Amino acid sequence: MKIINVNTSKGSYPIYIKKDILKSSASLIKKIYKHEKICILTDGKVMSLYGKYIESYFEEEGFKPLIITVKEGEKSKSISTYENICKTLVKNGFTRSNLIVSFGGGVIGDLGGFVASTLFRGMRFIQIPTTLLSQVDSSVGGKVAINLEEGKNLIGAFYPPEMVIIDTNLLKTLDERFIIDGMAEVIKYGCIIDKKLFEFLEQLDRDFLFDNMDFLVERCVSIKKNVVEEDEFDTGNRMILNFGHTIGHVIESYYNYEKYTHGEAVAIGMSYITALGEDIGLTKTGASHRINKILDKYGLEKVFPPIDKEDMIKTIMIDKKGNESGVSFIFIEDIGKAIIKRMGKEEIIKYISNK
């Protein structure tokens, strides 16, 4: 078993990574949590696949789990679902000393974490991420959130879990589309920080992806740990994790979060921004070709879809990381080295209009 400890301002938490660790999840939790009452938050799909197992693992350890199941999908990261979960917990006699376990993808992690961060001014919280994206990205770093109609993740908090338990075997039931989706983030880590990881992915036989999943998840978790430890509250270098995301958000929102998954949009964003970087002399020539090739290999889209340029600039300017002085764009100098470039509105208009 691999254990990676993440240090935060509130202490540190372990991330356990191992195939089949789900079976031991309740006993791991039992070591740090002594009450019987425990909430397992999950979604309909994960519940149908793993519900009876998880329930029995927790019962065998003497817990009395309350399983709350929400509908799968992004729409569950809403104020109304949040309210329903809070009410259910209150009705069932939960208090601030009780624990919520988010068992699902990034939606369940973000939603459960946000409930835990706010209900009773803070409950205990653990994540068991079940998608590739949530294992390599969203379960690490303490960001939790729900959406508003006006935008994604607008209501949120920094609320690190007490433990993250990653069972890479769970990925075997994931739809291919969500494996591909998560691979965009894996590729991103290679682009911004880890040239060796990028080269490994270039050489890997795609048919052996699963055999290498533990290695890939461990590597990505370690990279994210290092970035978030250095900048827990996202005021500086953590921004490099947004490589491909500013343009990706434009694509996701332009198509109402329906046509492209997050990873698909980020992939197009990485391809776009690297080509722009080469055009304006920030990025070494050839990086764009390598990124496009690797996106193709893992089944990700790279062609920028038809989007009105004015709409695009407008969306970029209201990106929540922007202010009057401009927006921070993440480019790469070359594979494995990210750079942050602050661009003013004039510059953005010039570059985007000509691209």
Ligand SMILES: NC(=O)c1ccc[n+]([C@@H]2O[C@H](COP(=O)([O-])OP(=O)(O)OC[C@H]3O[C@@H](n4cnc5c(N)ncnc54)[C@H](O)[C@@H]3O)[C@@H](O)[C@H]2O)c1
């Ligand atoms: N907090 C953060 O730092 C952070 C970072 C990145 C993304 N996110 C958030 O993560 C969310 C996206 O997460 P996601 O891509 O995991 O989506 P998701 O949680 O919606 O899961 C995708 C689909 O996979 C299904 N699923 C989950 N585990 C499965 C399994 N083991 N087998 C079969 N099916 C399974 C789910 O039911 C769902 O239908 C977004 O809301 C995004 O904002 C948060």
